[in-house]
Amino acid sequence: VLQREKERTGGMKGDEIFREEDSDGGRGNETQNVFSDLLYILLLILYNILLILVLISNLHRWKNYWIRGVLSLAMISGFFLIIYMGPIALILVVMSVQIKCFQEIITIGYRVYHSYDLPWFRTLSWYFLICVNYFFYGETVADYFGALVQREEPLQFLARYHRFISFALYLAGFCMFVLSLVKKHYRLQFYMFAWTHVTLLIVVTQSHLVIQNLFEGMIWFIVPISIVICNDIMAYLFGFFFGRTPLIKLSPKKTWEGFIGGFFATVVFGFILAYLLSQFQCFVCPVGFNSESNSFTVECEPSDIFVMQEYTLPTVLQNTLTWKTVNLYPFAIHSIFLSSFGSLIGPFGGFFASGFKRAFKIKDFANTIPGHGGIMDRFDCQYLMATFTHVYIASFVR
Template structure:
């Protein structure tokens, strides 16, 4: 999407085409400067800081990049996961406070199995209901795309099948309880169960990781930005793996071929290459019976 802003300036278009190479070249320059700056008496400290820099980049830059990628798939892919993690954190605390008896993990002595299980069920239910309300609005479900005519990003589209109500049969065991044989729901709600389950089962391990990290350095919180709660990182430690999971989930089970991206790639081809693509596509459509054979040639 960086390319969208610079492609209108011809002198900057090389940044789009070679941005990966340019970024890697800058990294190599920094790497070489690091090696040249090594001092015999400070090897350990310098490599310590080098490792810290890469871990920070992995945790912050990579996660931030994936969050942005998820946002462009539709706001719902950002709001449901992040809300599920927040809900799980709150519900686990409530269940643990009132019913907690069995310690869960030594890294976090206050965490209990009762809170972990209660928070898990609450999160799945919350994600299922929350998804139903978000799926009704185009603003939340439409991918963000650039409109060259209006010169801005838009979130207007014909909602995909994921966000169109469908009728599902209620399992026999639940029919006696609910009294319903069928129910109308959005297919995305089924995916929300997977997202909420991950937020409940794996998300807390981000918090455990942060707890172990703080214990290793004998600190209580990462910062004191929020009085009584620590820093921003202390509030978002459970979000650590969520963005990566959502991105992998989308690319593995949701995302399909994007006609607009294919068209953009075709438009940058040479005229001869475009004609070859046209002839191949035309021949394929004729063979499948979509075009009339009389159109051949």
Template sequence: MGPRVSRSAWPGRVPRGAKPRATRRSPTSPDPRPGSRCSDSELKAEKDGVSDNESKVDSGVPEVPVPPDDTPEVLNKALSGLSSRWKNWWVRGILTLAMISFFFFIIYLGPMVLMMIVLCVQIKCFHEIITIGYSVYHSYDLPWFRTLSWYFLLCVNYFFYGETVTDYFFTLVQREEPLRILSKYHRFISFALYLTGFCMFVLSLVKKHYRLQFYMFGWTHVTLLIVVTQSHLIIHNLFEGMIWFIVPISCVICNDIMAYMFGFFFGRTPLIKLSPKKTWEGFIGGFFATIVFGIMLSYVMAGYRCFVCPVEFNNDSNSFQVDCEPSELFQLQDYTLPGVLESVTGWTTVRLYPFQIHSIALSSFASIVGPFGGFFASGFKRAFKIKDFANTIPGHGGIMDRFDCQYLMATFVNVYIASFIRGPNPSKLIQQLLALRPDQQLYIFNSLKAHLTEKGLLPAVEAAA
């Protein structure tokens, strides 16, 4: 047998010697009064696939209050005659169209506005997850958890955004004296900021509650890893070209919508126990619809420089610009079709952008692996017996409910670009060389000249001159 664990160390237990609080009946447990009927929450839990054994196992987990329904009164009145199933369908549909319209609007505003929107979404997602933890943590009246959580968010964002600015806008950083100093000591400053928060956490430790405090310390850091790191990768993808930002996000949105539509009308076979409403029909239908959507969207966007060019800083105009000569990835090429497709379509060749072939990989990931981000979020919500992370968007839940798959997709896109797309960037290397001292630049020039002469790329006469 293993060592005995103090009961007071677990969340939901009252420390010995403290006054017990009034016990609140779990919304998923039956009413203990004789002759009473099961609560609506219990019926819903059973409907969603939460077994009695699962409820018993999780009975020691603190529960988070379910936020009230904030569906606009106008929609409630307009859809009052419909069943709850169709009412939810219309609410989700109307709000989805509104969110897509807003997405198109911020794309029109350009990459810098998109970067700020990503930051706002990151902060809101962090707030929703931390609030769940705080509802458990606050019951013990322990100090500094919320303050330290937001402080660590500030530290991590300072580190990541500082790295991004230095990497992509090196010329701008080197031109301004304050930015140059901050860039030179950026990592030391970031470490000092984090170390300050670490010491504050140690000083906040309270006797008899150490385990819970370290539990919440880990909660904060895992949240930072999931939310902040992934949003940082989204911004990296955006700076590579807006097409690397828009196509993956749009594929996830398309898959979510089409899987819901196919599942709503044709779904019969359950897909996974974590999400009982997900069906194989919706999963497969969403996959094929997303592949077609990704190829079509890529064809439309690959023809515009504003979508395919990376974000760069122009020294002459002192502004950020998105203008370049498109690479071969975004130039139409002829491809010979395999014999099977040729016999079906009757075409020998097809004219495509190479990026469209890459879009098949992106949309396949969004359809097959991307939903597991949603399954992970479903497991998290079941652990705390909540339906959504928040009620920010009626019919959809919180912001995190909409972006649970996007963060996983962002990591894949960043790894995909680094593995199969990105190569050495001559303009970035030149910017870094120009920041060196004259003697260092001369040394690199002579070394490069000797190397090119040895390879036969530079005539020996010209090298001697």
């Protein structure tokens, strides 16, 4: 073996042999090290690409967040500006929102209806909107502007026969619908007829209740609407930062964390807002009309629910807080029930709207507000809250 090895090496010295073997091994190790370096660089590149994608995703997420946040602040600022302008401005805004919401819902139906080239759907829809508004606002004028009605003779005639005129107008629209029926499309036309009436029920009736609440006192208008706004914002923030557990399949982005966090934040907000507004006569007094100055007035002797009262705390709270009594406005206690409804039941108005949009495979009702969708997307919970507030006043306050 040694002889063959000697012949192979050609008489090289032992240390030269070892140097050659070390050189061959070094080249192998060098190749292995280069491969390891390339693999490391490749993994590093992939990691950085993944990191960039995550950052882009987060930037997009934050971009949407900032868009929603800025526009939300703008809408809230506009809301306070309109409150400052008084009841007339609020009534006009409610009417404008109602018309826009109606238009967004009817437009969705029109896309289906228009494909069959059937007549009068949009015309009849707007006609029925005018009829229903004439009925509701006529009732409001008769109830709250009695002095003005008695002073003007034409208004006396309209007030006396208001319901008959309203019914006659509706019958005219009903007859026009019957005359517009087209053979082979009866089912679709009756479907759209029902679509219009359900839209009127949801939008116009609820907006009328909003105005009824306003005449009970601006606080009954401001607090419920602010509660829904607060719950929407706080549920979004809690869900954005802490959301992990899906709440409902109809709205995949809603989470239990946002729902629960929004509830507690809304109750606290509603209580504080109610306590602050209860101190001002302009918010707590019913809105009236002064026939002499032809203007709205908000002057009165505040009712008992807006007068500070002393309450005895439960024994458990007395031991914890070392207080025996606390002074509160009763309306602040009412606000807890309003806030609870607005944060626990109110969101189901949004879930209902989400189901409606999924049924027609649309993301938003419209693109009126960037990052928010249409007007109906922002007021889907408000209408449900308006009905509850109206029922609550009639049941527990009057």
